[in-house]
Amino acid sequence: MKENRLLAKWLSNDLNEEELAEFKASPDFEKYEKIKRYTEHLEVGELDENAMLSNILSQKKATPKVVPLYKKWAFRAAAIFVLALGITMVMQFVLPQTQKAGLGEKMTFSLPDHSEVVLNSGSEIHYKKWNWEHHRHLELQGEAYFRVAKGRRFEVQTNLGKVTVLGTQFNVKARKNRFDVVCYEGRVKVNYANTQILLTHGQSVSFENGKQVNRNVAAQQPEWMNHQICFYKENIKSLLEEVERQYNIKIELHTKDTTALFTGKLPANDLTVALQIISTTYHLEARKGADTKIIFDEK
Structure with missing residues (x-):
């Protein structure tokens, strides 16, 4: 390092006498002196910085990104x-899309064409959004009220029968062997087995075990939407199953007479009153069991 420092100072003539004597005593001094003597006669032309920069840029390779x-x-x-x-x-x-109302619940939703559906307790619907405007078809398990927007044919398929409309309001109920359809506005075509019936405003049709029952309807919408359970010539087992759905309870029946048919209404928001009506009608006595169980015994 010291020799290099002395060499640099010697080339620039900055050595003092002591440093110069020390540098001349080095073994490489003669070699350095010859190089200096030959290079002093060399001439270097002026550096063209702009030309050099252009040359470098022209030869520069693209850097990978x-x-x-x-x-x-x-x-x-x-x-x-x-x-x-x-x-x-x-x-x-x-x-398929699924909408479901649990036990003791009701659910309202809209279809892709803005038709409105109200599901009763323990009911569900399946449908597809794809191509809905041209194929308005859905499957119902249980009971639902429909306000159908005008458009192409609208079909409600159940395990018991099919209902077809264009734009109207109606109620469909399919529970076990019981199939009920009520028309509240417009016209409804009902297909059940080999039977086809056309309903108009205020008309209803019911099928149970293959038998048909017709009746007129005075209400403007299903009673269950106003917290009432409506029955028309239904047996006690079907009646109690509907009460179970509306109140999300379990009912145990101890009676031999199950043939009497019931026509009337029960409240869907007052269990005590509903139990009293059932007990009086069928000469039963209601008592509470474990958890949410209700037991009916013969008097």
Whole structure:
């Protein structure tokens, strides 16, 4: 390091006498002196800085673009999100949609054409959003009230029969072997087995075990939407099953006479009164069991 420092000072003539004597005593002094003697006669032309810069830029190769690793992960995450969003949207339109009202509950929702559906307790509906405007078809399990927007044919399929309308208000109930349809506005076509019936405003039809019962309806909408359970010539077992759905309870019946038919209304928001009406009508006595169980015994 010291020799290099002395060499630099010697080339620039900055050595004092002591440093000069020390440098001349070095073994490489003669070599340095010859080099200096020959290079003093060399002439170097002026440096054209602009020309040199242009030459460097013209020969410069394109630098590969480097994408940081975290950006790669961000792009991948964004792609996965877009793909997942697309799949979710397709599934929502193609796969069947389900709306369900639990026991003791009622549920209101709208279909893609803004038709309105009110589900009664323990009921559910399945439908597809895809191509709904041209194929308005749904499947019902239980009971529902429909306010159908005008448009193409609207079909409600149950395990007991099918109801077809264009734009109207009606109620459909399919429970076990009982099938009830009530028309509150417009016209409704009902298909049950090999029977086809056209209902108009205020008309109703019921089928139970293949037998048909017709009746007129005075109400403007289903009684169950006003917290009343309406029955028309139904046996006690069907009556108690509906009470179980509306109140989300269990009922145990101890009686031999189950043939008497019931026509009338029970409150859907007052269990005590409902139990009193049933007890009086069928000469039974109601008592509470474990949890939510109600037991009817013969008097």
